[in-house]
Amino acid sequence: MASPPGELSGSDMVRGHRLRERRMASSTEQRRVPVLIIGAGIGGLLAAWRMERAGFRDFTLIELERSVGGNSRHGENAVSRYPLGAHYLPLPTREALAVRELLADLGVLQGDPHAARPNYDETMLCHEPQERLHINGLWQEGLWPRLGVAAAERDQYTRFLDRMAQFREAKDGQGRRAFALPAALSSNEPRWRELDRITMRQWLLDNGFDSPHLHWYVNYACRDDYGTRHAETSAWAGIHYFACRNGEAANAAGDSVLTAPEGNGWIVRRLAPRYADRTVTGAMAIALAQGAASGANRRAASADFFLEDENRVVRYEAQQIVWAAPLFVLPHVAPELPADLVAAARGGDYAPWLVANLTLRQPPHSGAGAPLSWDNVLHGSPALGYIVATHQRIATAPGPTVLTYYHALSAEPPQRARERLRDTPREVWARDVLADLGRAHPEIGGLTTRLDVFRHGHAMIRPLPGTLWSAARQRLAQGWESVHFAHADVSGMSLFEEAAYRGVRAAEHAMRRLGVGFGQPLG
Amino acid sequence: MAEVAPGAADSRRLQFALLASVFVVAACGLAYELIAGALASYLLGDSVTQFSTIIGAYLFAMGVGSWLSKFVTRDLIGTFIKIELAVGVIGGFAAAGLFVAFAAQAGPFRVLLYGAVFVVGVLVGLEIPLVMRILKHDIAFNELVARVLSFDYLGALAVSILFPLLLAPHLGLVRTGFLFGLLNAAVALWALWLFRERLARRTGLRLAGATTVVVLAGGLAGAGHLTTVAEGWIYADDIIHAENTPYQRIVVTRWHDDVRLFLNQNLQFSSRDEYRYHEALVHPGLAGVAHARRVLVLGGGDGFAVREVLKYPNIEAVTLVDLDPAMTRLFSTASLLRELNGDALNSPKLKTVNADAVRWLEDNEDLFDFIVVDFPDPSSYSLGKLYSAPFYRLLARHLAPHGRLVVQATSPFYARRSYWTVVATLEDAGLRTAPYHALVPSFGEWGFILASREAYQPPEAYAVPLRFLTAPTTAAMFDFPADMARVETEVNRLSNQVLVRTFESEWRHVVR
């Protein structure tokens, strides 16, 4: 009744179920292509980027949804562009070669891409004020709770951050960082990998950290980055969040992030047109098979796609395939997938997310304590707060805006949360979102002219204890003969840098198999 | 509860009436909050802190009210009516009372302000829980919460649309206050009528209700007069024009031959010495650009900078970009103001654009030989962006090859670090700077910065008629005495906004 108008949409809420139905349909057309990329999220797009950078253009990029970008897609209305998923990229670490080269290619990292402290395009660096927290009825700058927090707890913050700084500097005898990003470049020494056996919460308690506000913060970080509570997140992943980032900039502080009104959608928006002539959207992979390998006369691998608009199936034959769709889909489409890969792919557990975009007539009243920031978090909320799409705008007077509200459904088991996500009507979400934000912004209901809800059923893989440094993970990294996996799932952590690393690496594997030269590897 | 359960049809009517009153009550609640916030930023300046602390105090008070509601155990309806009347009177008179108190300097203004906000907040906080409890026997709890909250939102929606569009600009804050006071009183009277059967002591309530309505109506009728009188006290001078626009409050005063412009209570100029400011802003830069044909003025809707620019016969086209059409309309139509700005805004050489300067610069490719940047001081994060390196880079894209721009950059005396931060920022944007300062008695020692791709030489002579500047004194303006000399500062980046922080801490120490 009082809920503002809007749309309910999302990825894989219905389509997945169609997968099994379509498997039986036979193809009506065959197409041939040297390299096929399946899935055009960051992983798939970066695979395409890597090949084109090596001068190799003979690939086709196939995407299930109507638009490319996967979890980094965005929406747009008359007021602003806004994210539907990923919204920022921290300054790349020293070892994130692919991300650095990509940002240099896009003109955002200026000068030598591998410089210790490069210059970044200032309009893309998040403008001040970056983040604030609503706690005890007031806003404060920054997300570490300070208002009404006892000194003893704040001492624990300091001790915790010191520990994280040590982890950030830590290296093994071979010079590998304890917590690198991409994670695969981290040291394999047991003293660190053992941390994958316990939860982040356990690690805190084992190390004498019992401050409730510290736990809130670390839990918030795990929910925000992994959609998983700190009582379930692997301690290796939890520490990785705090310890991996060592990127610096000549013209900004180290904790700056790159963002745009459309979140990470700006990268998709810049890359997608380059491959538009070789991209097919609205096409769902429903079958995947290896070709029979017989000496020099190798038969190509193949993949079947259901074309939604044409309501028919086409078969692509390719010498190399880059699988950049989520890994849990694999066992459903590849009947010949070896048992160990089936087990590894099935082992993944996925967190569901809800993203609501609220279009507002004008920005909400800033409230008391700290001014409206890019990221605004509410202490005690089941959700993660909201970001402001027009934050990066320079204007002489404030105007309408879009707030993107994030909610990782981490409070209950993923399967149950997924069902709730699927079955709850938009009006109910809208009411919940407005009620949650209403605690800090009583006028929000009146300001909101539109509230669009976007659901990610399998938003991100959950880095549970034992999942990161396991045999299954190593197996996934090797791929399946001429099929190379290029999704962040391969890393077990859903991060832009991981998706980029996996995409670039899969492309390099494929090119190596084809005998295409590509210079210095980036993956 | 003492009340007797009513029949079904009766109950439905009652429910409807109470939900309608939730709508009104929510509307009134938000209105008082907006009025207090707007009044505070209007009277105390548009500081972010002012506005946000009001809302914080108000929300806190509402929380206190909700909590207090549990102590109301008997006579829910009677209490609800009393609270409505109290909110009506206190909320209704708050704006007028505060305004008069500020103008008459009666008592510590902030204490009164937050006191009023707190009391109204507590009373408003009591309302909704009471309504919910009155209704809880008739409606299932889930339904109840959903319905009450929906009407709560709807009420807030109505006011948040009406307030900026209609109420604040057309009625003004004081009248709007009285109007919502009357609405609260109306809810009380309605409830009184609806529950006439169930209330014990009606006569007292009726009398109180009638008195409230009369008093508030009287206030509404006298509001215009009251505002004029009170503003007269504030400004000390005669107000010859006052207007609320969607962007700001414009007030023009006159005392003998001194005409002054205030935007949101901040002095913009005094006609006694504005020529010093505007000559200093325009001529040191423009006099040396002999080839100048096209000039851009950003901000400065009063037309004074344009007046100075038009003194040069070589100038063929001036573009003035000012956000507020009310400003440029006022200064191009009011005869007294047209006299002051030499009717500059009606010059055939001038093109006036009412748009956001940044949007306009982004959407436009025009080049200019001289650009005047006369924005308000960087007192908020959004204004701070207009003093950032990316903004200056955007400006530089509109600078003709030998063009030059000038920026008003607050006081190098009161806000020394701020001033030199702007210099460092212009330099970071790849421009060469020539900082200078001039004494404008109304403002004190004021700072300006010239920037271009070339080195700057002060003019050896001025060819146009001037009252303040001479060539020798101009050369001296580029000298900074020790207490204003350059200090090392950071660059004002969007990702650090150091200028806003510096500016705020520097001006906080200045008692003007």
Ligand SMILES: Cc1cc2nc3c(=O)[nH]c(=O)nc-3n(C[C@H](O)[C@H](O)[C@H](O)COP(=O)(O)OP(=O)(O)OC[C@H]3O[C@@H](n4cnc5c(N)ncnc54)[C@H](O)[C@@H]3O)c2cc1C
């Ligand atoms: C709400 C949310 C917020 C996030 N915020 C951030 C952030 O701020 N920063 C950050 O670094 N990371 C963030 N992430 C993580 C994000 O997942 C990664 O940054 C990155 O976008 C992952 O890319 P990917 O290519 O690995 O996966 P995906 O984005 O999942 O891409 C897979 C693609 O495959 C397609 N596909 C699936 N099935 C099929 C099929 N059968 N046939 C064909 N195509 C198929 C999908 O439609 C999709 O386009 C966020 C994620 C979510 C959900």
